Amino acid sequence: MKPITSLVPAVRWDRAGQRHVDLRAVLNLAWPMFLNSALQAVLNLTDTWFVSRISTEATAAVGAIFFLVMMCLFIVGGVGLGIQTLVAQAYGAGRRDHAARLTWAALWFSLATTPVCGLCAAMAFPILHPFGLALGIETQALEFWGPRLWGGPFSIALWALTGFFNGISQPRITLQIMAITAVSNVFFNALCINVLGLGVAGAAYGTTMAQALGVIIGLVIFLGPRFQQTFETRHHWRSKPQDFLKVIRIGVPTGLFPAVDVIGFALFQMMMSRLGAIDGAATQLVMMLTSIGYLPSIGIGMAGTTLVGQSIGAGDREWAMKLGNQTLLIAMCYMGGLGLLFAGLGPSMLAGFIDPQDPHGPATLALACSLLWVAAGYQLFDAVNLVSAFCLRGVGDVRVPTVWLLLASWLFFLPLTHALSFASGQGYVHFLPQYGFGALGGWIAALIYILLLAVMLFGRWHSGAWKRISI
Numbered sequence: 001m002k003p004i005t006s007l008v009p010a011v012r013w014d015r016a017g018q019r020h021v022d023l024r025a026v027l028n029l030a031w032p033m034f035l036n037s038a039l040q041a042v043l044n045l046t047d048t049w050f051v052s053r054i055s056t057e058a059t060a061a062v063g064a065i066f067f068l069v070m071m072c073l074f075i076v077g078g079v080g081l082g083i084q085t086l087v088a089q090a091y092g093a094g095r096r097d098h099a100a101r102l103t104w105a106a107l108w109f110s111l112a113t114t115p116v117c118g119l120c121a122a123m124a125f126p127i128l129h130p131f132g133l134a135l136g137i138e139t140q141a142l143e144f145w146g147p148r149l150w151g152g153p154f155s156i157a158l159w160a161l162t163g164f165f166n167g168i169s170q171p172r173i174t175l176q177i178m179a180i181t182a183v184s185n186v187f188f189n190a191l192c193i194n195v196l197g198l199g200v201a202g203a204a205y206g207t208t209m210a211q212a213l214g215v216i217i218g219l220v221i222f223l224g225p226r227f228q229q230t231f232e233t234r235h236h237w238r239s240k241p242q243d244f245l246k247v248i249r250i251g252v253p254t255g256l257f258p259a260v261d262v263i264g265f266a267l268f269q270m271m272m273s274r275l276g277a278i279d280g281a282a283t284q285l286v287m288m289l290t291s292i293g294y295l296p297s298i299g300i301g302m303a304g305t306t307l308v309g310q311s312i313g314a315g316d317r318e319w320a321m322k323l324g325n326q327t328l329l330i331a332m333c334y335m336g337g338l339g340l341l342f343a344g345l346g347p348s349m350l351a352g353f354i355d356p357q358d359p360h361g362p363a364t365l366a367l368a369c370s371l372l373w374v375a376a377g378y379q380l381f382d383a384v385n386l387v388s389a390f391c392l393r394g395v396g397d398v399r400v401p402t403v404w405l406l407l408a409s410w411l412f413f414l415p416l417t418h419a420l421s422f423a424s425g426q427g428y429v430h431f432l433p434q435y436g437f438g439a440l441g442g443w444i445a446a447l448i449y450i451l452l453l454a455v456m457l458f459g460r461w462h463s464g465a466w467k468r469i470s471i
Contacts, residue, residue, distance in 0.1 A: 008092070008310065008311045008314045008316045008319045009025065009029075009092070009169065009306075009307050009310045009311065009323070010022045010025035010026050010029070010307055010323055010326075011025075011319075012025075019319075021322055021323060021326050023326065026303065026307065026323065026326055026327065026330070027330075029169055029171060029303045029306060029307065030299070030300050030303035030327065030330060032171035032172045032174065032175040032299075033166060033171045033174070033175075033299035033300065033302045033303045033306075034296045034299040034300055034303075035175050035296075035299070036162070036171060036174050036175045036178045036299055037295045037296045037297070037298045037299030037302070038292070038295060038296040038299065039175075039178040039179060039181070039182040040178070040291075040295050040298075041288075041291040041292050041295040041296065042182045043181070043182055043185050043207065043210070044288050044291050044295075045288050045289075045291070045292075046182070046185050046186055046189060047062070047185075047189065047203045047206070047207060048062070048284065048285070048288045048353060049352075049353060050189045050190070050193050050194075050202075050203055050206075051200060051203050052281075052285075052353050052354070052355060053193075053355060054140075054193070054199060054200060055355075055358065056277050056278070056281045056355075056358050056360040056361070056364060057134075057136045057137050057140060057277050057281075058140050058199070058200050059280075059281040059284050059285070060137050060273050060277045060280030060281045060284065061133075061136075061137045061138070061139075061140035061141040061143075061144065061200060061273075061280075062140075062141070062144055062200065062203065062284065063269050063272070063273060063280050063281065063283055063284025063287065064131075064133060064137060064141050064269050064270055064272075064273035064280055065128065065141045065144065065145055065266070065269075065270075066266075066269065066284070066287070067262040067263070067265040067266035067268075067269055068127075068128075068262075068263070068266035068269075068270070069144075069145065069148050069149065070258075070259075070262045070266075071259045071262045071263040071266050072117075072120045072149060072152070073117075073149075073152050073155050073156065074255045074256070074258045074259035074262060075255055075256065075259045076113050076116050076117060076120070076152060076156070076255075077109075077110060077113055077152065077153075077155065077156030077159065077255060078251040078252050078253070078254045078255015078256060078259070079105075079106050079109045079110070079156070079160070079247045079248060079251030079252070079254075079255070080106055080109075080110055080155075080156040080157065080158070080159030080160040080163065080251070080255075081159050081163065081251065081254050081255055081258070082106075082163075082247060082250040082251035082252075082253075082254035082255065082393075082398075083102060083103060083106040083159070083160050083163035083164060083167070083247060083251070084163035084164075084166050084167045084302065084305055084306065084309070084393075085167070085250055085254070085305060085309050085393055085394055085396060086099075086102045086167070086246065086247060086250060087099045087102060087103060087163060087164050087166075087167030087168060087309075088166075088167040088168075088305065088306045088308075088309025088310045088313065088394065089309045089310070089312055089313035089396075090102065090167075090313060091167060091168045091169075091310060091313065092309065092310030092311060092312065092313025092314040093313040093314065093315075096230060096231045096232075097231065097232055097236060099164065099167065099168065099231060100227075100231040100232060100233045100235075100236040101236040101239050101240065101243050102239075102243055102246065102247055103160060103161070103163075103164040103222070103233075104233075104236055104237045104238075104239045104243075105239035105243040105244050105246075105247045106160035106163070106247050106251070107157055107160050107161070108239060108244075109156075109160075109244070109247065109248075109251075110153050110156035110157040110159075110160055111153060111157070113152060113153050113156055114152075114153050117149050117150060117151075117152035117153060118149075118150060120149045120152070121145065121146045121147075121149035121150050122146075124142050124145040124146055124149075125142060127145075128141055128142060128145065131270045131274065132274060132428075133270070133273055133274065134273075134276075134277065136277075137273055137277065137280065140199070140200045141200075143199060143200045143201040143204075144200045144201060144203060144204045145204075146201070146204070147201055147204040147205045147208060148204035148207065148208065150208065151204070151207065151208025151209075151211060151212070154208060154211040154212045154214075154215050155211055157215045157218075158177075158181075158211050158214050158215050158218065161177070161215065161218035161219065161222055162174040162177065162178070162218065164222065165177075165218075165221075166302055166305075166306055167306055167309065168231075169306060169310070171302075171303070171306075173221055176217075177214050177217050177218050177221070178214065180213065180214065180217060181210045181211060181213060181214035182210075184209070184210045184213050184214075185206055185207060185210035188205070188206035188207075188209040188210050189202065189203055189206035189207075190206075191206070192205045192206045192209075193206070250396055250398070253398040253399050253402050254393060254398050256398075256402050257389065257393075257398055257401060257402045257405060260402060260405045260406045260409055261405055261409065263409070264409035264410070264413050264414060264449075265446075267414055267417075268413075268414070268417055268442060268445075268446065269283060269284070269287070271417055271418060271421055271422070271427070271428075271442060272421070272439050272442055274427075274428075275421065275422070275426075275438055275439060277360060278360050278363050278364050278367060279367065279438060279439040281360070281364045281368075282364050282365075282367040282368035282371055282439060283368075283371065283439055283442070283443075285350055285353050285364070285368045286350075286368050286371045286372050286375050286443075288353075289342070289346060289349060289350060289372070289375075290342070290372075290375045290376075290379075292338070293334075293335050293338045293339070293342070293379050293382070294335070294379075294382050294386060296334070297331045297334060297335050297382070297383050297386050297387065298386060298390070300327055300330055300331040300334065300387060301327065301331065301386045301387040301389065301390030301391070302390060303327055304323070304324050304327035304328070304387055304390045304391045304394060305390045305391065305393050305394040306394070307320075307323040307324070307327065307394070308320040308323055308324050308391050308394030308395055309394040309395070311323060312394065312395050312396075317395075317467045320394065320395065321464065324387075324391035324394070324461060327387055327390075327391065328383075328384065328387045328388065328391070328458075328461075331383040331384075331386065331387045332380060332383045332384065332387075334383065335379040335380055335382060335383035336379060336380040336383070338379055339376040339377065339378075339379030339380060340376070342372055342375065342376035342379070343372075343373060343376045346369070346372040346376065347365075347369040347372065350365060350368050350369060350372065351365060367439060367440075370440060371439060371440065371443050374440070374443040374444055374446075374447055375443060375446075375447075377447055378446070378447045378450040378451065381450045381451045381453075381454040382450050382454070384454035384457070384458050385450060385453040385454040385457055385458075388454070388457035388458045388460070388461045389401060389457050391461055392457070392460060392461055392466060395466045395467075395469055396466075396469055397460070397465075397466035397469050400460065400465075401456075401457060401460060404456050404457075404460075405453065408449065408452055408453060408456065409449070412449065412452065413445060413446070413449040415432055416445040416448065416449070417441075417442045417445040417446070418432055418434070419432050419433050419434060419435060419441075419445075420435055420437050420441030420442060420444060420445050421436075421437060421438060421439065421441045421442040421445075422434045422436060423435075423436030424436070
């Protein structure tokens with residue numbers, strides 16, 4: 001296949017022959033990714049709503065392990081996340097056949113993760129029991145864990161397919177796939193929980209079934225005549241050894257970055273649930289509501305990954321910097337405004353997730369409303385944190401940020417959360433000071449942590465150190 005002419009994306013030329021960022025082109029790429037990530041928030045909110053109808057303990061159980069489940073999937077399936085960077089760079093360089101081969105390598109890798117995901121599912125009790133959750137919370141957490149982890153290969157394959165479409169600037173296809181996945185998730189949750197009576201496990205089965213449907217639809221489009229004609233997707237299923245090495249080399253650190261982040265928040269959720277069902281449930285509710293902010297911003301960040309990656313593939317690093325800064329500004333405007341919205345309307349939004357018949361409902365709602373003010377405060381900093389990370393991903397700069405994130409999470413965030421949340425004798429360790437502020441203390445620690453990450457990652461992006469990196 002002959003290479004096609006490479007062009008940097010989102011360029012607008014003025015009459016003097018000077019180039020500028022075409023904001024309309026950036027927004028045309030960003031809004032489908034924005035909506036696609038918003039649909040992920042809908043998926044999370046759907047699961048939370050169905051689970052909240054079971055009990056406060058059920059909500060606390062899913063909240064306690066939500067990030068722990070995601071951590072396992074990120075570690076095992078980072079290749080699915082990293083494929084967008086490789087496809088964008090190949091597309092920017094005009095190597096469409098290479099983009100197809102790399103995607104196939106990621107799909108084969110997702111299939112190969114099945115036994116690893118099964119092992120993680122089987123290790124549920126030894127993984128969860130040391131956290132000392134209350135018996136009712138632990139029992140329901142174990143019910144959710146297994147079927148969600150067994151569905152891991154579908155999650156990874158879906159990341160790979162949507163990464164391909166996003167990397168070639170076709171996010172509307174991703175949006176269509178995820179819209180069908182989100183709608184089917186409602187149906188499968190209702191079927192598994194309400195009709196089949198599977199309880200908390202039904203939420204996990206529902207998500208797995210919805211994602212399996214998304215993979216089938218994505219494969220049909222990927223192998224269809226449109227992409228067969230332009231990318232020869234049916235001809236490049238025999239990935240070469242160097243393709244697997246390339247996707248692993250970029251995929252492992254790409255997966256470790258969010259894994260390190262979510263393991264911090266997984267342990268954060270565990271600590272909040274250890275405080276009690278009310279603290280755990282209130283934290284889960286606020287987490288799911290604020291996902292309306294950070295998940296769509298991930299979509300904006302993914303647009304940055306595509307634009308930066310295509311610019312790198314075309315050999316123009318200065319243009320990559322300009323496009324990354326533009327997506328960063330868009331995300332800051334969105335999340336800053338949303339923080340104000342949460343502060344004003346959040347309490348009325350949370351009320352819909354409280355079962356009026358639950359005796360713990362009023363206390364859970366009151367605590368969640370207090371926590372929401374802290375969560376609303378870090379929206380702007382979270383935008384800087386997220387989009388800087390995704391722009392760095394576009395150039396393949398993932399190793400140094402991952403190390404920084406690991407140090408900030410394990411040496412700062414988690415000890416601070418433990419110290420501010422637990423009273424004396426209440427936590428996991430006793431050599432740290434313990435101030436006993438409960439869930440509110442934990443969320444204040446999260447605010448300080450997000451601010452620190454924003455400073456570190458934006459500093460890395462703004463420094464331009466990534467311009468010396470090649471993958």
